[in-house]
Amino acid sequence: MNQFTKLEEIKGVGEKTAALFASKDLYTAGDLIAYYPIGYDRYDAPVSLTEAKVWQVVTLSLFIIGKGSAARAGSRTINHFQAGDQTGKIRLSFFNMPYLRGTLAPGSRHLFRGLLKTTKTGLYYMEQPQIFTAEKYAAIQNTMQPRYSLKKGLKNQMLVKAVRQVLDKYAFPADYLDEKEREAYGLCEKSQAVRKIHFPLTEEDVRTARRRLIFDEFFSFILTVRRQKAEGQETVNLRPMQASPLAEDLIEKLPFRLTQGQKKAWEEIRGDLTGQRVMNRLLQGDVGSGKTILAFLALIMTSENKRQGALMAPTEVLAEQHMKALTEMAEKYALPIHPVLLTGSVKGRERKKIYGEIASGKADIIIGTHALFQEAVEYHDLGLVITDEQHRFGVRQREGLADKGGDVPVLVMSATPIPRTLAIILYGDLQISELRELPADRLPIRNLAMDQGQRDKALRFLYKQILQGRQVYVICPAVEAPDPEDIEDPSGILSQEGAGEMENVTDYSQMLREIFPPQIRIDSLHGRMKPADKAAAMEKFAAHETDILVSTTVIEVGINVPNATVMLVENAERFGLSQLHQIRGRVGRGRDQSYCIFLYAPGRDRPERLDILVKNNDGFTIAEEDLKMRGPGDIFGVRQSGDLGFVMADIYNDAGLMKAAAACVDKKLLKDPSYGAGIVKAVDFRTI
Ligand code: ADP
Numbered sequence: 001m002n003q004f005t006k007l008e009e010i011k012g013v014g015e016k017t018a019a020l021f022a023s024k025d026l027y028t029a030g031d032l033i034a035y036y037p038i039g040y041d042r043y044d045a046p047v048s049l050t051e052a053k054v055w056q057v058v059t060l061s062l063f064i065i066g067k068g069s070a071a072r073a074g075s076r077t078i079n080h081f082q083a084g085d086q087t088g089k090i091r092l093s094f095f096n097m098p099y100l101r102g103t104l105a106p107g108s109r110h111l112f113r114g115l116l117k118t119t120k121t122g123l124y125y126m127e128q129p130q131i132f133t134a135e136k137y138a139a140i141q142n143t144m145q146p147r148y149s150l151k152k153g154l155k156n157q158m159l160v161k162a163v164r165q166v167l168d169k170y171a172f173p174a175d176y177l178d179e180k181e182r183e184a185y186g187l188c189e190k191s192q193a194v195r196k197i198h199f200p201l202t203e204e205d206v207r208t209a210r211r212r213l214i215f216d217e218f219f220s221f222i223l224t225v226r227r228q229k230a231e232g233q234e235t236v237n238l239r240p241m242q243a244s245p246l247a248e249d250l251i252e253k254l255p256f257r258l259t260q261g262q263k264k265a266w267e268e269i270r271g272d273l274t275g276q277r278v279m280n281r282l283l284q285g286d287v288g289s290g291k292t293i294l295a296f297l298a299l300i301m302t303s304e305n306k307r308q309g310a311l312m313a314p315t316e317v318l319a320e321q322h323m324k325a326l327t328e329m330a331e332k333y334a335l336p337i338h339p340v341l342l343t344g345s346v347k348g349r350e351r352k353k354i355y356g357e358i359a360s361g362k363a364d365i366i367i368g369t370h371a372l373f374q375e376a377v378e379y380h381d382l383g384l385v386i387t388d389e390q391h392r393f394g395v396r397q398r399e400g401l402a403d404k405g406g407d408v409p410v411l412v413m414s415a416t417p418i419p420r421t422l423a424i425i426l427y428g429d430l431q432i433s434e435l436r437e438l439p440a441d442r443l444p445i446r447n448l449a450m451d452q453g454q455r456d457k458a459l460r461f462l463y464k465q466i467l468q469g470r471q472v473y474v475i476c477p478a479v480e481a482p483d484p485e486d487i488e489d490p491s492g493i494l495s496q497e498g499a500g501e502m503e504n505v506t507d508y509s510q511m512l513r514e515i516f517p518p519q520i521r522i523d524s525l526h527g528r529m530k531p532a533d534k535a536a537a538m539e540k541f542a543a544h545e546t547d548i549l550v551s552t553t554v555i556e557v558g559i560n561v562p563n564a565t566v567m568l569v570e571n572a573e574r575f576g577l578s579q580l581h582q583i584r585g586r587v588g589r590g591r592d593q594s595y596c597i598f599l600y601a602p603g604r605d606r607p608e609r610l611d612i613l614v615k616n617n618d619g620f621t622i623a624e625e626d627l628k629m630r631g632p633g634d635i636f637g638v639r640q641s642g643d644l645g646f647v648m649a650d651i652y653n654d655a656g657l658m659k660a661a662a663a664c665v666d667k668k669l670l671k672d673p674s675y676g677a678g679i680v681k682a683v684d685f686r687t688i
Pocket residue numbers: 256257258259262285286287288289290291292293415439440441558560562589
């Protein structure tokens with residue numbers, strides 16, 4: 001068995017299971033072993049209620065007192081049970097699991113594992129604890145069980161079993177680091193790391209495994225960048241472009257003046273396109289700093305040079321927004337361009353027609369998602385590739401793009417503010433342009449962090465803003481109340497924090513509809529909606545047909561609705577610092593005063609990172625603060641999302657490993673300048 005072995009070939013994985021795996025993009029043995037757990041459940045020895053620590057996950061051995069009671073909350077039924085041990089009493093609550101009344105009979109004894117909480121008056125309670133018999137618990141006591149990210153129908157146990165089977169038979173290729181190198185960097189063998197990350201015995205195992213896997217992620221990223229650069233340097237720009245009167249003219253006509261940063265970046269981009277070397281530039285600019293217009297200028301310049309320019313966005317919604325903005329601009333200023341939109345939702349004849357226009361060269365600006373770089377798309381004469389919100393793309397998508405592009409100039413735009421010192425290690429001296437200031441007409445966003453107990457105040461404020469004609473976003477971490485089917489799973493979705501605890505888009509929208517007058521138009525948006533419905537919800541919001549948009553973080557990238565002035569983030573403690581900054585960036589995009597309210601779960605200390613956000617609006621400062629605040633070794637801490645396509649590595653937490661990996665790449669390249677030339681494109685580095 002190797003990385004290409006199809007999952008269907010594994011014993012016990014039938015068609016149905018394979019389909020479930022596919023829903024998480026798991027097709028091969030290689031995919032599966034690179035599907036790392038999102039956490040581990042430690043099954044410690046049961047403790048008594050007086051020994052147990054509040055706000056920690058504990059296992060209690062309890063007997064049930066009485067028959068329990070049922071209550072309704074919105075669309076959910078909640079079953080409460082009183083339980084106790086020799087030292088105290090506790091209330092246990094379960095959502096939508098009425099059948100538990102059979103299992104949890106009066107006087108029966110079970111083990112319950114979950115987050116122990118107390119009410120303000122000091123009463124113990126637990127929500128959605130896992131339930132075990134004494135024998136079952138004894139079998140797993142003192143182990144660490146992997147917890148994977150799941151989807152409806154895909155159970156943790158299925159993944160555990162499949163991963164075990166694969167690891168039993170997997171033939172790992174020779175480690176690309178020899179023993180001496182591993183010793184020098186303090187790393188374990190790759191195969192060991194993979195085994196330990198799935199099935200560690202101790203936290204030390206997890207630490208060892210992570211160290212190696214993170215090193216590998218950096219190594220492959222840095223090697224890819226260095227290779228691209230090495231190959232790019234050899235390629236002279238054979239077809240430098242001519243200056244573009246059309247673009248320069250547009251700058252004069254725009255309703256705003258470019259900021260200093262925009263002007264400088266435009267000069268740099270223009271210089272690359274007309275220069276001697278093929279462009280490979282990173283445009284970093286904080287949210288709202290105005291990157292899009294620079295992309296448009298470059299695309300227009302490319303079109304005027306009779307070549308094609310492609311702009312790739314990470315989501316359909318964003319691609320559509322770009323298309324709309326460019327089309328409107330083309331009409332307003334009578335620009336002789338012919339842009340087309342190509343996303344996964346464009347189907348059938350329309351898609352064929354667009355393929356045709358791209359192949360014939362009739363379409364000169366092509367905007368879309370990664371559909372732009374699928375095999376069927378043939379370009380007439382591709383002269384520029386721009387990726388927006390670059391950090392959102394996985395390594396694979398980036399590679400697909402490089403394949404199509406060949407020696408085509410590339411501009412990547414990113415709102416992930418990476419401190420320059422780190423950016424240079426990652427990207428080498430890839431050309432970097434930075435937009436450090438926001439357009440002058442912006443008022444700084446006013447920020448507020450409060451606990452969810454003060455939600456009423458926040459909602460009253462939203463209402464006032466809406467009456468003044470403004471629009472509002474509300475962000476919730478979850479789509480809907482947890483599915484009891486998933487929660488029941490012994491080591492599944494029930495997170496350390498208790499899955500019943502976070503606000504969800506479905507119930508929250510309902511709640512708002514109940515408390516606000518009917519003329520307030522409330523809509524929702526989340527990742528499980530069909531692309532067309534998502535786009536429709538966004539369009540309605542952009543057209544001010546919606547006042548409040550309740551959404552998950554799908555909204556986080558790039559959306560631009562300047563009339564939206566309030567961002568309310570529920571369970572802000574669940575999000576990472578830079579993610580919150582990105583979310584906040586959806587407001588403060590127009591002339592009106594904007595506000596961002598972070599609501600965090602009560603009962604715990606206010607997260608320190610919220611204070612950083614409240615005090616700072618500048619992404620670069622936030623990134624640097626973040627770097628200072630984090631200790632090394634915070635292995636189970638919040639990761640700054642999958643920025644740059646890393647699964648596990650975090651450029652802040654793991655800056656040390658990043659430097660080591662960069663040094664290692666450089667050493668290998670020094671010894672053999674062609675190192676990685678074949679591998680980088682052909683092999684997925686996660687599995688070598
Ligand atoms: P981002 O960098 O986050 O992608 P956008 O390009 O979406 O930001 O720009 C945000 C908003 O700012 C848009 O409405 C855009 O038209 C506007 N904008 C861009 N540049 C300027 C400027 N120099 N002055 C005023 N508004 C600007």
